[in-house]
Amino acid sequence: TYSIADAKNRQTAFEQQTDIVLTNHDGVKQIAANPSLLSGFNTVVVDESTAFKNRNSQRSKALAKIVNTMKDRVILTGTPNSN
Secondary structure (H helix, E strand, O other): OEEEEOOOOHHHHHHOOOOEEEEOHHHHHHHHHOHHHHOOOOEEEEOOHHHHOOOOOHHHHHHHHHHOOOOEEEEOOOOOOOO
16 A cells, blocks of 8 residues: 655655655655654655755755665666766
8 A cells, every 4th residue: 555745745644554655855854854754664765866966965965864764775767867
């Protein structure tokens, strides 16, 4: 089962008893500020990785907090990213 966590219902979506919660990259800071939202999860999959390419941005720092608590981590993009 899954829930979708958008700006209007992010807290509620994480409180539901689901296997998967989908959210966008704008939700990362809120999730990092409230780590209890991730209790019970051990995998994070992040799409639109180009949104996190500046490692000094607040969004990237928040993502680092999240992924460091996860057993499995996957990052995805459909956009080629040069080094």
